[in-house]
Amino acid sequence: MRAPSNLNALRAFEAVARHLSYAAAADELNVTPAAVGQLIRGLESYLDIELFHRSASGPSRLTLTDAARAALPDLQGGFDLLSSAVERLKASKSRIVFTLTVPPAFADRWLLWRVERFQRRHPYYDLRIDTSGRLTDFTAERIDVGIRYGAGAWAGLVSTFLLRDEFFPVCSPALMEGEHALGAPSDLQHHPLIHDTSMTGAGLFPTWRSWLLHAGCRYRIDTDRGLQLNDSAMGLQTAISGYGVALGRTTLVERDLAEGRLVKPFDIVQSCELAYYLVHRPESAAHAPVIAFKEWLLEEAGVR
Structure with a gap:
């Protein structure tokens, strides 16, 4: 028996399997019920199996056979991949605007200097x-x-884990020298503390008070004093200027530490249960831009 010449028979089977009705499937596919029936019979003949149990009465005249029920999820997944591939092919001939929302500090300190790598891989997307x-x-x-x-x-929203931070003091290299050089947490008494208030109200978010408790610092340090900023990136830039000591976060200070603008005066780090996640609507999971950006971002974040 000759194989079906195109995907029409498989599409007809998938539609009938969802609706359990030739008429509803025909309406969706914009063909006649007779045409749907012919496609199903041809597919069953080619595969030499029954795809549906048919009865003349009852609430549903069609029910899936065990073999059809087992194969259906893979078939539906295959159609999703085909749709995504078609979107990618269309995108290759025209530019697509792709909208992303991201916390400002994360954009400034982690994402934006990496975006060029995404654009090189997917030049037809405009972010x-x-x-x-x-x-x-x-x-x-x-x-x-x-x-x-x-x-x-x-x-x-559907969320996918990206990155988790550790928290630790950071400062300009200049504060590691001089009369009040930072050598131990107790030396913080001699320098302004820079507070990140962008997550005020999030009880799990580390603060100077929680870090000093974690560090076991018994020296009395007033954790209410200092400069308070509701922008994480601005707080780190203030620390780079040499004004004081900020409580840094792994993702936001990685590049500044590597390039010497900031240093860690102490090795004591505090963990945090909060993390960065990629999020999107459930119905966007199979969209080509979302798939492309998600694959690239997880690679950049080192998530396997």
Whole structure:
């Protein structure tokens, strides 16, 4: 028996399997029920198996056979991949605007200097990045994908773990020298503390008070004093200037440490249960831009 010449028979089977109705499948595929029936019979003949049990009465005249039920998820997954591949092929001939929402400090300190690598890999995508810092409505504002910092659960969104921070003091190399050089946590009494208030209200977010407790610092240090900023990147830039000591986060200070703008005066780090997650709407999971950006971002984050 000759194999079906195209995907029409498989599409007809998938549609009938979802609706358990030739008429509903025909309406979806814009053909006649008779044409759907002919495609199904041809597929069954080629495979030499029954795909449906048929009865003349009952609430549903069609039911899937065990073999059909077992094969259906793989077939549906295959159609999703085919749709994604077609989107990629279309995208290769025209530019697609892809909208991303991301916390401003993460964009400034981690993402933006890496974006060129994504653009080289996917030159047909034009990124539109929102760094407002607020929680956006993905549907109303037509957001394709986002990066959020938190516990990993946001209503109506699928989340994928990216990166987790450790927290530790950071400062300009200049503060490691002079009369009050930083050599032990107790030396913090001689320098202004720079406070990141961008996550005020998030109880799990480390503060100077929690870090000093974690470090076992018994020297009395007033953790209420110092400069308070509601922008993480601004706080780190202030530390780079030599004004004082900030509580750094792994993802935000990685490059500054590597290039010598900041140093870690102490080796004591505090962990945090909060983390960065990639988020998107469930229905966007098979969209080509989301797949492309997710694959690239997980690679950059070292997630396997």
